[in-house]
Every structure is written in structure tokens, then in C-alpha cells.
Amino acid sequence: GWGLPFTSRQGRDGRTFTVKATRRYDFLGSARLEDPDLQDRLFELEEGWALVDRHHGLVWVFDARGRVKASMALYDAFKNEDLDLPLAAFPTAVLACEAAPGGRLVLALRNEVAFFFARKTWPVNQDPGDQAAGGSDLLRQAQAAKDFPEIVWKEVDTGSGEVRTLPPPAGLPTTYTFRPEDPNWHFRFTVTAEGKVEGASPSHLSASGKP
Numbered sequence: 592g593w594g595l596p597f598t599s600r601q602g603r604d605g606r607t608f609t610v611k612a613t614r615r616y617d618f619l620g621s622a623r624l625e626d627p628d629l630q631d632r633l634f635e636l637e638e639g640w641a642l643v644d645r646h647h648g649l650v651w652v653f654d655a656r657g658r659v660k661a662s663m664a665l666y667d668a669f670k671n672e673d674l675d676l677p678l679a680a681f682p683t684a685v686l687a688c689e690a691a692p693g694g695r696l697v698l699a700l701r702n703e704v705a706f707f708f709a710r711k712t713w714p715v716n717q718d719p720g721d722q723a724a725g726g727s728d729l730l731r732q733a734q735a736a737k738d739f740p741e742i743v744w745k746e747v748d749t750g751s752g753e754v755r756t757l758p759p760p761a762g763l764p765t766t767y768t769f770r771p772e773d774p775n776w777h778f779r780f781t782v783t784a785e786g787k788v789e790g791a792s793p794s795h796l797s798a799s800g801k802p
Contacts, residue, residue, distance in 0.1 A: 593674075615674045634690045641696060641749050645777075647674065648684030648700055652749045663752050665745060666703055679716070682709050682735070683777075686742065686767065691782040696747040697757070699778075701767060705739035712738060729771045736769035744788075760788035 596616040597609045634641045639654040648665035665684065673681075684706055687699040701709070713735040715728040742765050744757040759765045763780055770776050780790025 614677075617678050632688070634688075634696065636690075636694050636749060641690075641747075643685060643688050643696070643698070645685040645688070646678060646683050647681065648706065650696065650747055650749070661749070661752050663747060663754060665698065665700060665747070665754060666706055668703065668707065679714075680710055681706060682732075686764075686777045687780055689780055689782050689788075691746070691788075692784060692786050694749045695786075696749060697780075697782055697788055698745050698747065699742050699764065699780075700745065701739070702741040702743040705735075705741060705767065709735040709739040729774070732774060733769050733771070736767050740766040742767055757788075760790070763788065763790050 593615045594613070597612055599607050599609055601607050632643050632645060634643075636652070639652060639660065642651045642653070643649070644651075648669065650663050650665065651659060652661045654660050682701055682705065685698050685700045689697055691697050700706075713731040715731050742759070744759050744763075745754055746757050747754050760780070764778065768776055778790070780788055782788055
């Protein structure tokens with residue numbers, strides 16, 4: 592229901608060419624910047640796939656033929672119209688995600704207050720071409736991380752669409768760490784065949800979030 596993903600123009604020679612992704616599809620561009628290998632964004636299920644929009648905290652479930660079976664928002668207050676806001680209006684929601692047995696996903700994300708109010712309290716520059724604002728933006732993001740540090744852990748059942756909050760797994764983050772050299776800070780964890788969440792603390796990871 593979003594319409595075509597790209598805007599098009601007609602050149603002087605009459606040929607139509609693609610200009611850029613429309614606003615609602617901007618997160619696909621940020622996906623390549625945040626995690627080029629899509630390792631914690633695209634998950635194979637028994638029948639189909641799950642795609643996580645890490646920026647907005649949305650999950651889509653597709654069948655084996657690529658048709659949308661379901662979609663769910665990890666934040667109850669998130670509205671479809673929020674997708675029309677610039678990406679800089681929100682911090683990246685999902686910091687880590689992994690598949691779990693039974694078609695489930697386990698996710699670590701900024702809590703609801705951080706997602707909706709961090710950028711309102713400490714707004715960042717929304718013009719990606721304005722290089723002069725870069726230093727100020729890093730300071731604002733650092734302050735926002737101090738004011739809105741909480742991480743919440745959730746589990747999504749891709750079959751039923753149920754989203755529930757989990758207690759933080761032992762040894763894994765409960766607060767967000769802002770790193771100027773890696774503004775889209777994220778980390779890795781694993782889920783065992785028994786469904787136990789395991790992983791190293793970010794203090795043991797490199798700036799890229801990998802061991």
C-alpha cells in the first residue's frame with residue numbers, strides 16, 4: 592500500500608529514469624549503510640522470510656513467493672504517517688536481532704521513550720549534505736544517549752504476530768552506548784536450539800559491533 596518505491600523523471604530524450612527512493616522506502620538506503628551484509632535484518636523462516644526495518648522498528652513477514660503475510664510494529668504508538676518523516680526524526684530503533692526456534696525473532700531495541708523523544712529533545716541536522724553540522728550532531732547524539740539510555744528486549748512470533756517484552760538476557764546490554772566513530776552502534780548475540788539467548792557484552796566487541 593506504499594505505492595512505487597522510486598520517483599521517476601523523463602529525460603529530454605524521452606526516456607524515463609529513476610531518481611531516488613521515495614520517503615517511505617528511505618530505510619532501505621540506510622540498511623546498506625548500517626549493515627551492508629543484512630546479517631541482522633533478513634531472516635529465513637520455515638516458510639518464507641522476515642525483514643526487519645531496524646530504523647523504525649517494523650517487521651514484515653513474507654511467504655516463500657515473496658508476498659507479504661503480515662507486518663508488525665515494535666512500538667505501539669508508531670503510526671504509518673511516521674514513515675513520511677525524515678529518517679533523522681528517529682534514532683535507529685533495533686540494535687540487535689536474531690532468529691529463534693519456532694519462527695520467532697529476538698530483538699534488542701531503544702525503549703519507547705528513547706525512540707519517540709530522544710530526537711525531539713536533542714534534534715540532529717536533517718540535511719545530509721550539511722557537513723558543518725556533523726560535529727554538533729555527534730554531541731547531541733551523545734547527550735541523548737545519556738538522557739535516554741534504556742534498551743528493551745522483545746520477542747516477535749512471526750506466525751501469530753504477537754510481540755512481547757522479555758527480561759534482559761544475562762550478560763547482554765540493558766543501556767545504549769553512543770560511539771562517535773560508529774553512530775549506528777549495534778551488537779551481536781546468538782540463540783541456542785533451546786531458545787536461550789547468549790552473547791558477549793559490547794565491551795568485548797570492536798567498533799563495528801563484531802568480535
